[in-house]
Amino acid sequence: MTTAPLSSPAHAEYLAQQTPVLTANDVSVTYEVDPPVKAVQHVSLTLNRGEILGLAGESGCGKTTLAYGLNRLLKPPALLTSGSVVFHDESGTDIDVVALGDDELRAFRWDKVSMVFQGAMNSLNPVISVRAQLHDIFTTHRPSMSRKEKEERSAELLQLVGVDPNRLGSFAHELSGGMRQRVMIAMALALNPQVMIMDEPTTALDVVVQRGILREIMRLRERFNFAVIFITHDLPLLLEISDRIAVMRAGQIVELDTAENILGSPQHDYTKKLLGSFPSLFGERGDFVRTGTHETEAGK
Amino acid sequence: MTTSLEVRNLTKDFKIRKGLRSSLLRAVDDVSFTLEPGKTIALVGESGSGKSTVARMIAKLETPSSGQILLDEQPSATHGAALRSYRNNVQMVFQDPFASLNPFHSIAHHLERPLQIHGRATNRAELDAAVDELLERVNLSPASAYAERRPHELSGGQRQRVAIARALAPGARFLIADEPVSMLDVSIRLGVLNLLARLQREENLGVLYITHDLATARHFSDEILVMFRGKVVERGPSDEVILNPQHDYTKLLLSAAPEPTNQGRLRREVREELASGVGPGDRFGTSGL
Numbered sequence: 001m002t003t004a005p006l007s008s009p010a011h012a013e014y015l016a017q018q019t020p021v022l023t024a025n026d027v028s029v030t031y032e033v034d035p036p037v038k039a040v041q042h043v044s045l046t047l048n049r050g051e052i053l054g055l056a057g058e059s060g061c062g063k064t065t066l067a068y069g070l071n072r073l074l075k076p077p078a079l080l081t082s083g084s085v086v087f088h089d090e091s092g093t094d095i096d097v098v099a100l101g102d103d104e105l106r107a108f109r110w111d112k113v114s115m116v117f118q119g120a121m122n123s124l125n126p127v128i129s130v131r132a133q134l135h136d137i138f139t140t141h142r143p144s145m146s147r148k149e150k151e152e153r154s155a156e157l158l159q160l161v162g163v164d165p166n167r168l169g170s171f172a173h174e175l176s177g178g179m180r181q182r183v184m185i186a187m188a189l190a191l192n193p194q195v196m197i198m199d200e201p202t203t204a205l206d207v208v209v210q211r212g213i214l215r216e217i218m219r220l221r222e223r224f225n226f227a228v229i230f231i232t233h234d235l236p237l238l239l240e241i242s243d244r245i246a247v248m249r250a251g252q253i254v255e256l257d258t259a260e261n262i263l264g265s266p267q268h269d270y271t272k273k274l275l276g277s278f279p280s281l282f283g284e285r286g287d288f289v290r291t292g293t294h295e296t297e298a299g300k
Numbered sequence: 301m302t303t304s305l306e307v308r309n310l311t312k313d314f315k316i317r318k319g320l321r322s323s324l325l326r327a328v329d330d331v332s333f334t335l336e337p338g339k340t341i342a343l344v345g346e347s348g349s350g351k352s353t354v355a356r357m358i359a360k361l362e363t364p365s366s367g368q369i370l371l372d373e374q375p376s377a378t379h380g381a382a383l384r385s386y387r388n389n390v391q392m393v394f395q396d397p398f399a400s401l402n403p404f405h406s407i408a409h410h411l412e413r414p415l416q417i418h419g420r421a422t423n424r425a426e427l428d429a430a431v432d433e434l435l436e437r438v439n440l441s442p443a444s445a446y447a448e449r450r451p452h453e454l455s456g457g458q459r460q461r462v463a464i465a466r467a468l469a470p471g472a473r474f475l476i477a478d479e480p481v482s483m484l485d486v487s488i489r490l491g492v493l494n495l496l497a498r499l500q501r502e503e504n505l506g507v508l509y510i511t512h513d514l515a516t517a518r519h520f521s522d523e524i525l526v527m528f529r530g531k532v533v534e535r536g537p538s539d540e541v542i543l544n545p546q547h548d549y550t551k552l553l554l555s556a557a558p559e560p561t562n563q564g565r566l567r568r569e570v571r572e573e574l575a576s577g578v579g580p581g582d583r584f585g586t587s588g589l
Contacts, residue, residue, distance in 0.1 A: 058486060234558060281559050
């Protein structure tokens, strides 16, 4: 078994004031290859209504696998070997995500929990227009909408994310990276979901474009109050935007705390190491720089 | 004769074809700087600012449209034996250590080839000794544990160390490092940068560090050049450029860089903006990008 993530008393206090929207309990995911890879091990996590939860960790730590597990997107050989995921709907009913049948799952996904995928820049369908991809969502989830309503809502969505509605007729290759990313976010917003999972949504973008998109996400969240699970290896970025941060390593959450405490009083050695890996832009040159103390470790 | 690598008024135009018409795109516009041994110059800017094109011209992978590259105050060669001798001195480390090593060959082979081509070792014993020495220099020790491995058996950070060793093999005095750590996991980035810093310091290497990361540019280089649309818009000692930026573009880059000590900044800004009723905070027009 595994130990619970480190966290502070202040974190417990914070949790007591929140209403959960998604509760994951003891989630484990194994890749059934030879030998089996235990990618996520006994992770328990609560996402609160309207909160931004940052999930930090390096390549291969299981953060994307965990996100896929929460949304039941795992494909063989990945297998959810234990745990429960419960979605607490606005209406007051609880939905057991793990137990959903195929049709129920299809209705649940995107409507309640939507996702912006890793490499979203390449996630758009290259052979159909932005319009067709947005309309597709409504055709599946809101069959009663007329063509005119779909068109209006699509234009509104593009406007929300800062893309000119005239681009509805464009194809993915006619858009810049940042615009494609914005279209992906518009698609994730389409059904007013209560939870949005964002897997490295800005990693491949330039800092200036990245900042513009983050700003847009923050504005939209203030407006529509959806909760966000934000997955990235960029801890400084998470510190700027998150309410809470979960630090993941080797399939486990090693530390879970408010952003203030992760920055101000990190407890786990790995969290400290991650924080130390980002030299401060305006601060002093840290001791770690130019002393070479990181060298021996990284040489392993 | 002083030792230096100097680029003078370097310019590169690319031809863009659109249907039957073609136009010129000026990727690099009148860039000049001098790299000295034991110094690191950082070239920062966003994608498309021309910084990689500068690197590729210095490494002789692109031909400049105009301007000069001078090694030890002599115009550098473009072909033949003279080019090889230029490359003895100037070597490049590429961004992607997963693509820049040949999966079919051992680590030793990657280092033996430049040693042979540049005449640094002639017989087996010399080669083996030189390979071991190179691996030790980049902290891959014991060398015998790495020499016979293939790239897939190494981590990203170790591969990048091999790439640095390969660049050092011909006896390079100047290293062009194009985003050497951006593909690596965050916890091993500093290790590779510290290695470059140590080589620069102890072996008097001149390093051109190309990056979009302002924080490491500040901490690992003596001078920073900020590029925007092919031009150097600001240059100066690292601390000066970061702490006291003059050009608007430098200020924009700095404001966009995540800063670990600035917890909650973005959400504060957004809340204030919404409260004051200002429209999308987009005075730089980034939403169109």
